[in-house]
Amino acid sequence: MGYSMSRLELESDICDGEKNIPEVSSSQRSTRPLNVLDHEIAQITKLRSGPHELLSHVEPGRREQQVSTVKMLARREGNYSGRGRFSSADCCHVLSRYLPVNGPWLVDQMNSRAYVSQFSADGSLFVAGFQGSNIRVYNVDKGWKVQKNIVAKSLRWTITDTSLSADQRHLVYASMSPIVHIVNVGSAETESLANVTV
Template identity: 55%
Template structure:
């Protein structure tokens, strides 16, 4: 299944097979540079920590044997997951795409992308800012610029889900008695791996955790000095939380040992502008972040600091990513205390909180990083070399979100242009021809 939310009226699912530019020789492991993004390999020696991520990635970079068996005639040959994208239909999964507006749609992949659920968001303020599916895919939560998060039963028989008319959208209150009536908005939320908790980041610089079994807020702390745009659990234990903010910092929070009130376990510096999204590798050690400085960064939390003593002190320009292009003079600036492992460049992060992800473990061994982009494309990078291994071109407006199927080589992207696009190869390795069903769309910005 596929989940999208928008004001766009889409009568039928839009399929597209677009031209995929691939540098196949870059799909194998190689040396890593601190500043990635070009197709040229670096001859610089690996740092110890870089060498470790390279080895971990190379050890698990081949697709699962069951997936290799699905490719006729390929059992004895190396399999490039990018070249396989996407040779097969998917089996029973939910995908979350970028959104804008008040409607959330869930598509059933198994049934020809039929709309499984059309949800009209309740008590919406401005827009749907984020959604998250429970690990068992039974429930969906959605947020807006409000402290109330709503939860919907995805598995119910009702297709048209209208709050208080056809279904109940239960409200989860993320405010606390200490708020003094202040109304804040939630930018990011994520289910824990066991589905028992939800973590959220909000416009009042805070992060919160909601206990679904107890039906109450577990804790809420002031985590940053600006909007918290993104939060996620680090691994299945639920003890570690990563957060990213418009204060340019990524922070690590350990719920087992808060040293002091609102004190993180560590801070990671390196972005020159605000953080739009964080995705965890799931090992409690590595994660990636998308930044308004037009970069993705790979982090190792063992390199984190206990404070932010490093002073930037060199920004001499005024800039707002919501309506301005990124200043040319800022593109070559480097953070004096950059703690990141690798930096990936090429995509653009403007106008909206664009997301980035590790590719799936099952089909790719998390060998790639992929991201939407303001320039209407989807970019795929090699984790180790930092090279662009694919650029997906079809959309005509910013791509806020995209999702790679967890088991089969298929990727879906959604854009402000109203198209929901499925990417793939016919199966024999050549670049696919364009094929697209007509989609009725309403443009908006």
């Protein structure tokens, strides 16, 4: 499935005021050279996504086309640009080279929507709250294995908020009710049915 973009072509009869506009298929391309606006857009895009001029010099008078990220970092630390930091164009240039290529992948599949999710402070656990009265705690370090499956009590429509304690032993969750629940997620069992209500 492909999408193509075509440039708006002004025909002479449109400029003369005629109402009939000829249809141009999206696969046709103009043979006319790029106009000034196209050059300006290309130049602005190049300026906003390319490295700073002083960060891309190889030697006096020569400019490197593909600047390595390591060289850019070294030149930033050496304050070659005079600002001591990357410009937004420098950031764009560096980040455009490191796009994720592996993923996303399926971690788990539930029969209801996930409404809240968060990582623990150290990133080792991931908590997801679902509309169908389930909260799952995944152990990121062990290949996203389900560490705890919590069946929510007194649920009204969905889980609205979750929060892990600093020691990652307890999870607090709430729904659209005046009750807050605390669950021990540090225990060895995977299933948790005995929620402590506060």
